Amino acid sequence: MFILLNEIDFSDRIRADYGTGQEWKQFLTSFTKMGQLQPIKVAPLDPPVAGKKYKLLMGDRRRRAIQELNDADVEIPFLDKGMIEASYRDEPSRRKQLLLEFAENNERKDFDFIEKAKFIRSVHEEMQSQYQEAWTQEATARLLNVSTASISHYLRVEEAVKTNESVAKASTLKAAVKRMKVDDQIKKRKSDAEKTDAGTLGLERAASLLHLGDARDWIAGISDSSVDFINFDPPWGDNASHKSAENHESFDDDTESADAFMQHMLPQLFRVLKDDRFCIFWYKAWASQDMARLAEGFGFNLQFTRTPCIWYKPDKTADQNRVPEKQLIEAYEMFYILRKGDPIFHERHANNVFAYERTPVAQLIHPTEKPLALCDALVKLCTVPGESIIDPTFGSGAMLDAAIRANRRARGCELSPNFHERVSVRLAEYLKNVSYS
Ligand SMILES: C[S@@+](CC[C@H](N)C(=O)[O-])C[C@H]1O[C@@H](n2cnc3c(N)ncnc32)[C@H](O)[C@@H]1O
Incomplete structure (x- = not known):
């Protein structure tokens, strides 16, 4: 039998959205080519409720497809507009109805x-x-x-x-x-x-150092020439792998957003840094020359540090290479030590290869987390106790953690609520025991 589409009550269906993917498009096309091959199943509503005479039991996907084609004025062979072919079935128990609906949807790829x-x-x-x-x-x-x-x-x-x-x-x-x-x-x-009271205090202290939001807004509130050291490790614009995003938290990591972010941040970092101070700038190794030129364009110099530094990961003896016969294991990252004015290191004879094992996976907060010991080495190389350190995209908070443990004044910003919250807890561990300003 043919019934009017708008006389069907489908309000208690669980599935609300069938998407717009490829599978759905193919499903629609099959209607325009062959018409409705199978009737939907309905039970009569006696008396009708709010103008609806039938309750839908099975075939919501077919109903939805026909409605969508009707709305778009696409003809369906052998089916008048506004109609659908249906057959009666006794209304099953709620249990049976749910099971039918489950079985029907469980076959869909986009379920x-x-x-x-x-x-x-x-x-x-x-x-x-x-x-x-x-x-x-x-x-x-x-x-x-x-x-x-x-x-x-x-x-x-x-x-x-x-x-x-x-x-x-x-x-x-x-x-x-x-x-x-x-x-x-x-x-x-x-x-x-x-x-414990101390624990609450730790969280309060941590919260006062960490800002949740966009670093571009946050940096605007920092005064000119007020900061002694910056760790800048922005998104690298290489679409953090799906796996990382799943396991952690995703953020805009396309090349365009990353470029725009850096163009905005670098001059601001230069502005807030005091004279004769350092700024660490992390970026993917193959783009490092471009990054050096970009930073120089905004006033930083590389007078004694033109050769980029390396963080070598001695523990990295395996990689997720898809073609291991062609790829090498990537066991290092590069960073620049940018200078504003003419700063000096606070440790002599430091090597520009920093060999530090990665944070064990079970303790990782962030997919590109730097180890605490490496951050500690950089803090001590570039600052003295009591100085101020900022990290505008703090991720795991490793640099801030190293800074407060070394008695530096640290502040940072992060866009992701997940990392922000986890770093609050991370810093609170230490801050609950020390008074910190
Ligand atoms: C390369 S990761 C930093 C990793 C960090 N240095 C560490 O050791 O864990 C970059 C971070 O920037 C954050 N981020 C992306 N866009 C941001 C923005 N506009 N403002 C603040 N943080 C941002 C991301 O959520 C990500 O955690």
């Missing part, structure tokens, strides 16, 4: 894990309302043919996405679970820290 989590939650709760505590997660797992471990992950993720933006932005269940674990760790460390 994302958050939608799946919502389905699983609805089915689980529906069953629990019938069987009370006799119904377990294992039972839902068996019913939906999903592993018990992933049921528990789906249920936790479904809860977490409501309050945690970074979990909601994850693109896979695995990444979301990882983000939830990180979040739990932060919360635990924070609540442990808050259990």
